[in-house]
Amino acid sequence: MMFYSHLKGHIEALLFAYGDPISADKLAEMLEIDRENVILLVEELKRDMASNQRGLKVAEVAGGYQLCTKPECTATIDKLINVQEFRLSMAAMETLSIIAFKQPITRMEIENIRGVKVDSVVNTLLERGLIKEVGRKEAIGRPILFGTTSEFLKCFGLKTLEELPKLAEIINIEEIDNEENI
Amino acid sequence: MMFYSHLKGHIEALLFAYGDPISADKLAEMLEIDRENVILLVEELKRDMASNQRGLKVAEVAGGYQLCTKPECTATIDKLINVQEFRLSMAAMETLSIIAFKQPITRMEIENIRGVKVDSVVNTLLERGLIKEVGRKEAIGRPILFGTTSEFLKCFGLKTLEELPKLAEIINIEEIDNEENI
Amino acid sequence: MTVYNIKLQSFEGPLALLMHLIEKNQLNIYDIPIAEVTEQYLAYLRAMEQFNIDIASEFLVMAATLLQIKSRMLLPKPPPPDDVETEDPRQELVNRLLEYRRYKQAAVMLEEMFEIRGKTFTRPLHDFGTKVIMPEGLKLDELIAAFAVVWESGVSDFAVVTREEISIQDKMQDIIYLLRKNNGQMEFSQCFIRSGSRMEMVTAFLALLELIKLNRINISQQHSFGPIYLTWEESVE
Numbered sequence: 001m002m003f004y005s006h007l008k009g010h011i012e013a014l015l016f017a018y019g020d021p022i023s024a025d026k027l028a029e030m031l032e033i034d035r036e037n038v039i040l041l042v043e044e045l046k047r048d049m050a051s052n053q054r055g056l057k058v059a060e061v062a063g064g065y066q067l068c069t070k071p072e073c074t075a076t077i078d079k080l081i082n083v084q085e086f087r088l089s090m091a092a093m094e095t096l097s098i099i100a101f102k103q104p105i106t107r108m109e110i111e112n113i114r115g116v117k118v119d120s121v122v123n124t125l126l127e128r129g130l131i132k133e134v135g136r137k138e139a140i141g142r143p144i145l146f147g148t149t150s151e152f153l154k155c156f157g158l159k160t161l162e163e164l165p166k167l168a169e170i171i172n173i174e175e176i177d178n179e180e181n182i
Numbered sequence: 183m184m185f186y187s188h189l190k191g192h193i194e195a196l197l198f199a200y201g202d203p204i205s206a207d208k209l210a211e212m213l214e215i216d217r218e219n220v221i222l223l224v225e226e227l228k229r230d231m232a233s234n235q236r237g238l239k240v241a242e243v244a245g246g247y248q249l250c251t252k253p254e255c256t257a258t259i260d261k262l263i264n265v266q267e268f269r270l271s272m273a274a275m276e277t278l279s280i281i282a283f284k285q286p287i288t289r290m291e292i293e294n295i296r297g298v299k300v301d302s303v304v305n306t307l308l309e310r311g312l313i314k315e316v317g318r319k320e321a322i323g324r325p326i327l328f329g330t331t332s333e334f335l336k337c338f339g340l341k342t343l344e345e346l347p348k349l350a351e352i353i354n355i356e357e358i359d360n361e362e363n364i
Numbered sequence: 365m366t367v368y369n370i371k372l373q374s375f376e377g378p379l380a381l382l383m384h385l386i387e388k389n390q391l392n393i394y395d396i397p398i399a400e401v402t403e404q405y406l407a408y409l410r411a412m413e414q415f416n417i418d419i420a421s422e423f424l425v426m427a428a429t430l431l432q433i434k435s436r437m438l439l440p441k442p443p444p445p446d447d448v449e450t451e452d453p454r455q456e457l458v459n460r461l462l463e464y465r466r467y468k469q470a471a472v473m474l475e476e477m478f479e480i481r482g483k484t485f486t487r488p489l490h491d492f493g494t495k496v497i498m499p500e501g502l503k504l505d506e507l508i509a510a511f512a513v514v515w516e517s518g519v520s521d522f523a524v525v526t527r528e529e530i531s532i533q534d535k536m537q538d539i540i541y542l543l544r545k546n547n548g549q550m551e552f553s554q555c556f557i558r559s560g561s562r563m564e565m566v567t568a569f570l571a572l573l574e575l576i577k578l579n580r581i582n583i584s585q586q587h588s589f590g591p592i593y594l595t596w597e598e599s600v601e
Contacts, residue, residue, distance in 0.1 A: 006235060010237055010255050014262070016249070016251060020489040030261040057484075067198070069199055069486075070191065074483040076212060080199065093475050093478075098467045113463055114464065115464065116376055155481060157477055265495050282511075338502045339502070
């Protein structure tokens, strides 16, 4: 491994220059080494960055690695950058959670769960690029099916969509708790 | 100095998030420490980054500090540039051949020979630098005359345009061929 | 049970309001005291009315549902037939509330993740652009050959050209032939690309319409702007 250690710097430089997440495969291709070695190098890089004398870290989001600042530096950075508050209303967050956990899903199906019209909320989510059309349902009127985007993964710090079922379990556990309470 | 060492990480994060150069004074203000200490911290940061296991460095530009990639990583970063091979379609090759053998020629004249609109093909050839405007025809509307470029010569391994066979020769060869076939 | 302490906060929908009432009164969601909840729910709607707030139809539908459940609960129950469990009139509502609550909880969890992620800064995506590599080592022969092709066809332009070279019938057969060759399915655009002449395109289009009319082919598209596929309807043959 140590043989490749100088490539850590190259990974750091690549992630810095690109900005968006880069997958392990893509890094492997660019560095002309095996994917396994990329993963090991990134692990080393993460360890190096764990020191409190470093302000950056490598996050795993949207199927790739992304360089970002550590949360403990947020307050300092806030002094520098006028952060545009990107807030989602509770209605938008609820709708997004339904889409995330039940995708692909139609507008009507979302409305059945939430008990209200969701047109404007869905449009907001589409505009923000958090959801997208993923197809048409084989049903009368061939309604649009919605799913989440990689922007969604980035915004919520998720590696892949596969992480969602694990989160769903957490919620189900609560339900079981309630039933036991009876 | 060591008392402030954790602020190195904050400087790193600030430079990362901001992108543009930040002056020592501005950093001092944000970190609420003396300018002298900022300068010492940045010196330390630079020393940390000197290792060949790091891909970034702090450059002093435009009266401030800026985070940037190291020159030794440039070749790797260049791989982020999308490389696309330009293939000549049959339509493009035909149009190019007309321009090559009949230059200077107008778009209309090319269309008369090919029997179809050639706008998009001509635009592609212009974009790729295989042809260029070489003047205007003394005719109604003063239409643009096209000719081949030195890029064209390079692609076909020609030294000069003189190496192109004369139009008459080609047509004659063809005609002789045809006659032989009959 | 007082009506007076209902604060007139706005609720996204009837389910949100019901959840609020259940949580506020610490009711068991699996055993909702329906009379009590209905009363509070209606009180809320009345308060909205007093403040001239438009009540969305969904709220009224839910009010009707609650009243219906309430009346069914009041009806004397016939003795349950052996082994058959009578369904609780509240069951469907409870299921809806449970599902709604699940996504409410998911939303809270997502919001936390969103906040944590929001505390980190990233750099904007840098577009490194595209570099086009020009072909090298092209052969002069290819250029001459290409020229010969157009020159020849150009010459023939002045020859007598017969109109209506392709009949619709021919094109229909052509499409069927292509479909068979492609195992019964091909992309819409493929049935045009033979000579590419305008005449051929028009004929091909008419031939297609004819084939669709005869139920010989089926047209399908997976998503908007996606490729259109033609499928051979073997059964009709």
